[in-house]
Amino acid sequence: MSDLPKILHVEDDPDIREIALMALEVVGGLDVVQCASGAEALERAPGIAPDLLLLDVMMPGMSGDETLTALRKVPQFSETPAIFMTAKAQHSEVDRLKELGALDVITKPFDPMTLADQIISIWQER
Amino acid sequence: MSQGSESYLVSLLGPATAGAVVSLAILLMIGLLARSALGHRRQLRKIREQEDDLALQRKAVDMHAMVKITGVDGRILYANDNLIQTIGYSVEELRGRYASDVFLDEDPRIAAEMWETLRRGDAWTGDNKLRRRHGTAIWVKTTAIPKMGRNGTLDKVITVYTDITDAKLRQQEGPLRAMFDRLQDEVYIFSVDDLRLHYLNKRARASLGWERLNYRSHFLSETTSTFDEARFRERVAPLLAGEVEAVIYESSLSGRPVEINLQLDESVVGEPRFVAVVRDISQRKQVEQARAAFVATVTHELRAPMTSIKGAMKLVASGATGPIPDKPAQMIDLALRNVDRLLLLINDLLDLEKLDNAQTEIRRDPVNLAELIDDAIAHNMGYAQEYGVTFTALPAMPSTLQIVGDRDRLMQVLTNLMSNAAKFSEVGGVVEVGLEDRGDEARITVTDHGIGIPEEAQSRLFERFVQAETAEHKKRKGTGLGLSIVKSIVERHGGRVDFFSIPGEGTTFVIDLPKASDEMSRAA
Known part of the structure; x- marks a missing residue:
């Protein structure tokens, strides 16, 4: 395993997926695999074997927190570090997400030029 | 019978007849004396019965009313237990003092009229207010009866007070209570000391299912199974300390969300009382929840495209997507500045919306x-x-x-x-x-x-x-x-x-x- 984590990014908005991919891969040089829904992430995650989960919160069908809860039930991901991305920045929401076992919560809109640095910094401080 | 009279009888009637007459006279006198003694005993028994009746009457008056006796100068000579207990002063503290200096609120003009009536030998009746030692007051019906001396002048005054506070309150608050009964909010009035219920408006009685119940013998704790007196006392402490005029808080009553506005009523006589106006806020809560949901949706729906717009432009401006000529770069900078302005406006609007919503948390x-x-x-x-x-x-x-x-x-x-x-x-x-x-x-x-x-x-x-x-x-x-x-x-x-x-x-x-x-x- 390199020093930098392999990231599984789950985001339903295709435009944000594209921006995030540019920000993490092109600007940040990170290894990223993306899924468009929680269900897809659950199906593909064992094959991807990520070091870090980057989850959007508000997604149709299975939300980000439901996706994390479901992944936690799979022994392989019972302790995989997770970071949430959300547009809801209220204290209660942030606290709730951290209580689910997230390392941190990144609020949208994020800055694509600093997103990778932000994630690496959270990853290294864990 | 004297010796002279006896000699006279003997000389007149002869010794035998005279002796019989004397014996008869003596028997007659004994009979008269015996009859007189019997009448006296009956009288004594009657007097004792009357005394017993009077003692009972006095006991009844003492239990029912407050009594004081004043001298002709108005100074207190006597106060019964009921008066002492009600106003909270001892006999020693009252004796020799003017009632108006200690516990009686009276209008000087009415007092003058009362003394004039009493000096004429007539009884006086009227309403007065008695101040208790600890600050509260009660309304009383006053009856003052003069005791006249032998020379026909006023000697003492016996005054009887009857507590009519409840009746006065009903009279004073009648129109107010009629208005309370038309309110959609529930109104509870209860005593500060023991939280005994004094008044429930129609809505409160209906909400409790107490339409036919005499709630006056009940307490606030009986109105809800979740009542926590310690918590309640804690909440009203600033109100009792005079630090605030009202205590307003949200609670749940029989499963309904309610807002309770509590105030202290000291405007009427008697004990100070709490007045609680309980408003059902189910609808308001629904609106607040709808607003919160709206803010959450708008937050997501506006920020998601802004994330893409700003992110894409930043990536282009940074050269991450390849080199760009100067002029397009200037235009992208201009667009980015305005995206930031728009984001600021969205954030400020959403912040205000959140702050206006009572449901939005403020950390403590x-x-x-x-x-x-x-x-x-x-x-x-x-x-x-x-x-x-x-x-x-x-x-x-x-x-x-x-x-x-x-x-x-x-x-x-x-x-x-x-x-x-x-x-x-x-x-x-x-x-x-x-x-x-x-x-x-x-x-x-x-x-x-x-x-x-x-x-x-x-x-x-x-x-x-x-x-x-x-x-x-x-x-x-x-x-x-x-x-x-x-x-x-x-x-x-x-x-x-x-x-x-x-x-x-x-x-x-x-x-x-x-x-x-x-x-x-x-x-x-």
């Missing part, structure tokens, strides 16, 4: 204000550099001054004020941030020496989208929501915000926040 953590100011200065260095000003903390800030509040929100207040101050300062100017301990409150000031606020804009400064219209101000335009947000946050912390400004000389914003007591800090 201990916040050290000197540390907050230091952090705010560091946090806003970007504004200082952008506008070429210096932020400085005024000396001698009380380093331990604390309030209980939401640190992030208070940081937002300082950021809004400091960024405004920087924006409206001249290049090279200084913005001073001060902190002062003012007893019950902490005062934060933010002062600039910039262009000031035109007088015509000052009265509407905290209104939404109000900004000064001068050319200088338009040049430095913001969203017009920053000060409304400041006001909302400060008020949600129980504080006030104000400002002083002299056009051309500068502006000082003043925030007063209630200080945290040690207890509040520990509880937070």
Whole structure:
């Protein structure tokens, strides 16, 4: 395993997926695999074997927190570090997400030029 | 019978007849004497019966009413137990004093009229108010009866008081209670000491299913199974201490969300009472929840495309997608600045919407204000550099001054004020941030020496989208929501915000926040 984590990014908005991919891969040089829904992430995650989960919160069908809860039930991901991305920045929401076992919560809109640095910094401080 | 009379009888009737007459006379006298003694015993028995009746009557009067006896000069000679217990003074404290000096509220004109009536030998009746030792009062029906001396002048006055407070209250509050019965809110009136119910309006009785119940013998604790008296006493303590005029809080009553407005009523005689107006806020809660859901949706729906727009432009502007010529790069910079402005506006609007919604949380953590100011200065260095000003903390800030509040929100207040101050300062100017301990409150000031606020804009400064219209101000335009947000946050912390400004000389914003007591800090 390199020093930098392999990231599984789950985001339903295709435009944000594209921006995030540019920000993490092109600007940040990170290894990223993306899924468009929680269900897809659950199906593909064992094959991807990520070091870090980057989850959007508000997604149709299975939300980000439901996706994390479901992944936690799979022994392989019972302790995989997770970071949430959300547009809801209220204290209660942030606290709730951290209580689910997230390392941190990144609020949208994020800055694509600093997103990778932000994630690496959270990853290294864990 | 004398010896002379006997000799006379003997000489007249002869010795035998005279002896018989004397014996008869003696028997007659004995009979008369015996009859007289019998009558006397009957009289005595009758007197004793009357005395017993009087004693019983007196006992009945003593139990039912308060009695005092005064001399002709009005000084108290006697007070019965009932009076002593009711007003709370001892016999020793009353004896020899004027009732009006101790416990009787009376109109001097009515008192004069009463004494005139009594001196004529007539009884007087009227209504009076008696003040109790601990401060409350009761209404009484007064009957004063004169005892006249042998020479026909007034000797003593016996006064009987009957408690008519309840009847007076009903009479005084009759129209009020009729109005309460028409209210959609529930009204509960109950005593401060033992929380005994004095009054429930129609709505409250219906809500409790007590339409046919005589609630006067019941207590507040019986109105809901979840009543916690200790918690209730804690809530009303500031009301009883006179620190606040009303205590308003949200609770749940039989599963319904309610808002309770509690006030202390001391306007009527008798014990002070709590008046609780209970409002069903189910509908309001639904609206608040709908608003919260709307804000959450808008937050997501607006920010998601903004994330893409801003992210894409930033990536292009940074050259991450390949080199771009100068002119398109300038246009992208222009678009990015306006995206930031739009984001700021969206954030400010959503913030205001959240702050207006009572459901939005305001944290209750201990916040050290000197540390907050230091952090705010560091946090806003970007504004200082952008506008070429210096932020400085005024000396001698009380380093331990604390309030209980939401640190992030208070940081937002300082950021809004400091960024405004920087924006409206001249290049090279200084913005001073001060902190002062003012007893019950902490005062934060933010002062600039910039262009000031035109007088015509000052009265509407905290209104939404109000900004000064001068050319200088338009040049430095913001969203017009920053000060409304400041006001909302400060008020949600129980504080006030104000400002002083002299056009051309500068502006000082003043925030007063209630200080945290040690207890509040520990509880937070």
